Amino acid sequence: MEHAILTYQGKTLELPIVEGSEEEKAIDISSLRQATGLITLDVGYQNTGSCTSSITFIDGDKGILRYRGIPIEELAEKASFSEVAYLLIYGNLPTPEEQQIFSKHLTQNSMIHEEMLRFFDGFPPTAHPMAILSTMVNALSVYYTDYYTEDFQGDTFDLMAASLISRIRTIAAYSYKHSIGEPHVYPKRDLKYASNFLYMMFESPVNPYVPDPDIERALSTLLILHADHEQNCSTSTVRLVGSSMVNLYASICAGICALWGPLHGGANQKVIEMLEDIRRNNLSIKDCIASAKDKNSKFRLFGFGHRVYKNYDPRAKILKKYCETIFKKYNYDDPLIHIAMELEEAALKDDFFVERKLYPNVDFYSGILYRMIGIPTNMFTVMFAIGRLPGMIAQWKEMHDAVPLKIGRPRQIYTGSTIRPYVPIGQR
Ligand code: CMC
Numbered sequence: 001m002e003h004a005i006l007t008y009q010g011k012t013l014e015l016p017i018v019e020g021s022e023e024e025k026a027i028d029i030s031s032l033r034q035a036t037g038l039i040t041l042d043v044g045y046q047n048t049g050s051c052t053s054s055i056t057f058i059d060g061d062k063g064i065l066r067y068r069g070i071p072i073e074e075l076a077e078k079a080s081f082s083e084v085a086y087l088l089i090y091g092n093l094p095t096p097e098e099q100q101i102f103s104k105h106l107t108q109n110s111m112i113h114e115e116m117l118r119f120f121d122g123f124p125p126t127a128h129p130m131a132i133l134s135t136m137v138n139a140l141s142v143y144y145t146d147y148y149t150e151d152f153q154g155d156t157f158d159l160m161a162a163s164l165i166s167r168i169r170t171i172a173a174y175s176y177k178h179s180i181g182e183p184h185v186y187p188k189r190d191l192k193y194a195s196n197f198l199y200m201m202f203e204s205p206v207n208p209y210v211p212d213p214d215i216e217r218a219l220s221t222l223l224i225l226h227a228d229h230e231q232n233c234s235t236s237t238v239r240l241v242g243s244s245m246v247n248l249y250a251s252i253c254a255g256i257c258a259l260w261g262p263l264h265g266g267a268n269q270k271v272i273e274m275l276e277d278i279r280r281n282n283l284s285i286k287d288c289i290a291s292a293k294d295k296n297s298k299f300r301l302f303g304f305g306h307r308v309y310k311n312y313d314p315r316a317k318i319l320k321k322y323c324e325t326i327f328k329k330y331n332y333d334d335p336l337i338h339i340a341m342e343l344e345e346a347a348l349k350d351d352f353f354v355e356r357k358l359y360p361n362v363d364f365y366s367g368i369l370y371r372m373i374g375i376p377t378n379m380f381t382v383m384f385a386i387g388r389l390p391g392m393i394a395q396w397k398e399m400h401d402a403v404p405l406k407i408g409r410p411r412q413i414y415t416g417s418t419i420r421p422y423v424p425i426g427q428r
Pocket of ligand 1: 262264265292293299300301304306307356361362363
């Protein structure tokens with residue numbers, strides 16, 4: 001077996017090399033501390049693998065993304081969101097029978113307990129929808145206790161996974177209706193995943209929702225593009241929290257909170273706010289690029305850069321093309337897309353961005369498409385969360401399927417005071 005050799009204080013240690021199915025390699029350092037007393041230090045886990053996984057493959061240099069081996073481009077074009085959810089969680093595309101059972105579980109678990117509606121009344125109308133979403137997902141654990149399980153393979157897990165995927169959509173739509181002061185709309189049995197969400201969002205007693213297959217497909221595509229992205233901040237959070245053996249709802253709630261941040265899923269809201277700011281204040285693209293490069297300024301070009309992609313994010317490529325096609329078809333124009341394209345062109349020519357390999361990421365164009373669908377800006381990250389949920393569940397399941405389950409517990413290098421005595425308050 002291939003190994004790496006580490007020499008420390010005259011001692012030599014052979015560390016095994018682990019190789020993945022796409023020839024990615026890692027040094028297994030699990031014996032390091034016992035043999036040498038050393039730990040590894042890697043702030044922000046820039047170069048640390050936390051697990052092996054067979055769910056999603058990314059080649060950041062080449063701009064490749066595959067779910068269970070299937071290229072994202074094919075899934076975005078041809079698959080339904082529920083098929084992709086099944087693929088991520090169970091490893092293969094569903095057979096017709098499996099799809100039928102999965103869809104039945106989604107439909108039968110789409111409503112939330114009526115008592116939970118009172119929770120919405122407790123939130124101020126200004127509450128951020130991500131705060132509502134994470135709270136309500138955790139609150140599901142109070143109502144659906146039958147789904148707590150240590151049998152991660154069984155029927156109970158299947159129901160729990162489908163019920164979360166279905167109910168998160170209902171919660172999101174209800175929180176929107178609550179925020180605009182309209183009565184909530186119950187899910188419909190005969191609608192597919194994305195269509196049902198749009199129906200619950202936009203149906204009203206005075207303005208019936210008119211389904212549009214192109215818009216429904218656009219939403220499905222967006223959700224598919226968000227569905228998994230291996231060990232990102234929120235998914236790693238789900239794994240870390242779940243490794244304590246807490247239930248799935250609590251683990252997902254923590255993941256949703258992590259996703260909210262503007263460096264992660266919250267970037268989609270920030271991108272639109274940034275583009276709107278440029279438009280409203282008539283800012284020049286040149287000045288924006290200069291601020292993004294200025295180390296004394298807190299401004300970042302939201303929707304640009306990625307820890308893993310050092311090439312065009314394949315999801316951004318799909319979305320940019322998608323926006324262009326659907327806008328043309330609908331003769332729809334959004335001034336923000338022109339600003340976005342100008343900003344992209346200027347950044348991609350700028351040495352600062354070129355040297356650091358900073359390209360548009362998934363969040364750069366997703367908001368523009370969400371705007372066309374009619375989703376309000378403060379709900380963009382909620383949309384990301386709905387899309388990402390199957391991936392989070394798949395990663396949680398994969399971790400629990402592994403034997404033995406290891407609690408996640410990083411180490412540290414302590415840099416504080418060395419031992420000193422307690423001094424009573426009057427003597428300080
Ligand atoms: N605008 C300006 N400079 C940037 C940007 C940006 N968007 N992104 C990275 N840089 C610079 C950064 O200042 C640093 O420069 P230097 O080497 O001179 O110090 C260098 O590029 C490396 O950046 P980093 O922050 O060390 O890279 P990271 O891997 O730690 O962070 C990131 C990745 C996504 C947090 C970062 O690129 C960023 O803040 N982007 C904007 C927020 C954003 O769009 N987030 C969504 C990511 S995609 C959705 C998801 O999966 O979460």
